[in-house]
Amino acid sequence: MNAPELILVLRYRKAVTYGFHALLGALGEHETATRYEVRFGESVEETARHIREAGNVRTLVLWSFYSPDAAALAEELKQVRQLADGPNVTHLAGGVHATAEPVQTLDAGWDMAAIGEGESTLISLVDAKGDPSGITGLAYRDASGAVKKTGKAKQRPLDDFPGFALKWGKINALEITRGCVYACRFCQTPFMFSARFRHRSVGNVRWHVDQMRARGFRDVRFITPTALSYGSQTEEPNLAAVEELLASCREGIGPGGRVYFGSFPSEIRPEHVTRETLRLVKKYCDNTNIIVGAQSGSDRVLDAAKRGHGVEEVKRAARLGIEEGFRINVDMIFGMPGEGQEDVDDSLDLARELADLGARIHAHTFMPLPGTPWRDAPPGDVAPATISEVDRLSRRGALYGHWQKQRDHAARLAAAAEAYPRPGRSRTILPTIPSGADVDRAGSAIPPGAGVSSRSGRGGQPRSPES
Ligand code: B12
Numbered sequence: 001m002n003a004p005e006l007i008l009v010l011r012y013r014k015a016v017t018y019g020f021h022a023l024l025g026a027l028g029e030h031e032t033a034t035r036y037e038v039r040f041g042e043s044v045e046e047t048a049r050h051i052r053e054a055g056n057v058r059t060l061v062l063w064s065f066y067s068p069d070a071a072a073l074a075e076e077l078k079q080v081r082q083l084a085d086g087p088n089v090t091h092l093a094g095g096v097h098a099t100a101e102p103v104q105t106l107d108a109g110w111d112m113a114a115i116g117e118g119e120s121t122l123i124s125l126v127d128a129k130g131d132p133s134g135i136t137g138l139a140y141r142d143a144s145g146a147v148k149k150t151g152k153a154k155q156r157p158l159d160d161f162p163g164f165a166l167k168w169g170k171i172n173a174l175e176i177t178r179g180c181v182y183a184c185r186f187c188q189t190p191f192m193f194s195a196r197f198r199h200r201s202v203g204n205v206r207w208h209v210d211q212m213r214a215r216g217f218r219d220v221r222f223i224t225p226t227a228l229s230y231g232s233q234t235e236e237p238n239l240a241a242v243e244e245l246l247a248s249c250r251e252g253i254g255p256g257g258r259v260y261f262g263s264f265p266s267e268i269r270p271e272h273v274t275r276e277t278l279r280l281v282k283k284y285c286d287n288t289n290i291i292v293g294a295q296s297g298s299d300r301v302l303d304a305a306k307r308g309h310g311v312e313e314v315k316r317a318a319r320l321g322i323e324e325g326f327r328i329n330v331d332m333i334f335g336m337p338g339e340g341q342e343d344v345d346d347s348l349d350l351a352r353e354l355a356d357l358g359a360r361i362h363a364h365t366f367m368p369l370p371g372t373p374w375r376d377a378p379p380g381d382v383a384p385a386t387i388s389e390v391d392r393l394s395r396r397g398a399l400y401g402h403w404q405k406q407r408d409h410a411a412r413l414a415a416a417a418e419a420y421p422r423p424g425r426s427r428t429i430l431p432t433i434p435s436g437a438d439v440d441r442a443g444s445a446i447p448p449g450a451g452v453s454s455r456s457g458r459g460g461q462p463r464s465p466e467s
């Protein structure tokens with residue numbers, strides 16, 4: 001067999017695999033003249049060993065991570081470089097963090113950052129045997145040290161590429177929807193992919209399910225920003241499309257197979273929870289739990305975050321879900337920008353009320369995530385009194401989550417944002433006190449455009465994080 005012209009080494013971590021599997025799915029179906037090999041580095045040492053064993057062959061080391069892990073992975077990158085390096089080796093980081101913060105990514109030591117969707121970028125790099133010239137969706141430093149960005153990565157229909165990597169036996173939850181019409185200020189999804197939904201067709205989903213069944217896989221799960229938005233282009237669910245999808249998956253996976261919808265790794269927006277939607281899930285799916293995104297017990301905070309729903313919808317969703325026999329897990333974020341003590345009390349009241357109903361709270365500390373409108377917000381913190389109440393709920397088994405670890409992540413992300421200011425954009429979007437602004441009952445200001453009863457976030461058109 002001919003020697004490879006290009007080696008792709010994936011720094012492969014179990015925590016974040018879906019993005020890599022989508023990339024490999026695209027590559028596996030792509031016909032190229034380049035002779036390449038793919039190797040998985042499950043640790044620093046294994047990654048370095050693959051690089052060493054590549055000898056002088058052109059080697060692209062691929063990294064994929066979310067922002068809270070960026071600092072730790074920059075340390076890993078240093079270790080890998082100490083163990084194995086050479087002029088033939090290029091370290092390329094992609095995914096949500098590299099997209100939002102390409103300059104930080106380059107400064108942290110990566111040779112190139114991939115911005116946006118990676119399928120077309122990666123197959124073009126493989127066709128070009130690793131040479132980035134003329135390939136869109138990349139950022140790197142030129143010979144003078146200036147950052148060069150090569151334009152927007154191609155966004156193609158989801159049906160154009162498989163959702164996972166059959167060729168390498170890497171199968172996971174299937175991405176059925178990319179992008180999001182909502183514009184929640186703590187979330188990167190609409191800014192990363194676009195403020196509209198792109199759905200995988202039912203026929204294409206069914207092809208994946210058939211492939212899974214043929215290989216002995218029995219559980220079908222979905223990646224989607226909002227499960228009941230499948231097939232819709234607006235905020236209204238398209239239940240006919242959801243039913244067609246679920247019926248086809250149910251049939252495809254066959255007896256003994258299981259379909260999960262509205263549970264890990266996706267969730268349902270509270271206002272989409274109705275008896276009709278719950279019964280649809282019950283009819284075709286196997287999940288006994290549903291994840292509902294609530295985020296706060298304060299309407300003021302929900303409006304500032306542009307969630308597009310209120311607290312009442314959350315309570316209704318939990319009640320209906322429990323009445324219909326589901327275990328309800330409710331996501332809540334503490335420490336969002338502008339949150340005052342009364343808002344925290346409202347959130348704790350909601351948490352207690354939901355816990356009494358039988359729901360479980362998945363608690364998070366607000367993190368100012370790169371690529372979101374609240375990237376420059378202060379880190380979320382939780383007062384000691386709140387911590388003891390949250391602890392009490394968790395001892396009852398009514399609350400869980402990594403909210404303590406997220407406080408550390410939040411502080412680190414805020415420091416990184418300070419170190420990389422975005423002139424003219426930074427704090428204008430936060431609930432600071434402009435003159436003449438409405439002042440809420442807790443005395444803090446309501447940001448312009450985020451009035452108490454407004455639903456200004458609904459269907460908003462977010463700007464790209466780098467624009
Ligand atoms: C599924 C998911 C998870 C899963 C991941 C499971 C797994 N094994 O992969 C789990 C539950 C573990 C998870 C955890 C967390 N998550 Co999460 N998660 C998601 C979710 C819902 C989908 C991500 C996904 O897989 N999409 C499908 C794939 C195909 O897309 P992708 O990963 O973006 O990859 C594409 C591109 O980014 C690019 N790409 C990716 N990597 C690379 C690498 C190279 C070399 C190239 C060229 C391109 C490239 O190409 C891919 C194909 O186009 C998103 C929200 C969303 N709807 O997108 C949040 C999201 C990614 N998560 C987020 C966060 C913050 C977290 C947590 C930190 C939260 C927490 N609870 O503490 C944790 C920590 C995880 C960790 N250790 O790093 C944020 C990340 C924002 C940021 N800037 O960091 C997101 C965007 C949600 C949000 N709030 O905005 N998450």
Ligand code: SF4
Pocket residue numbers: 180181182183184187188189190225226
């Ligand atoms: S509904 Fe909000 S939180 Fe969920 S993916 Fe869309 S923008 Fe993000």
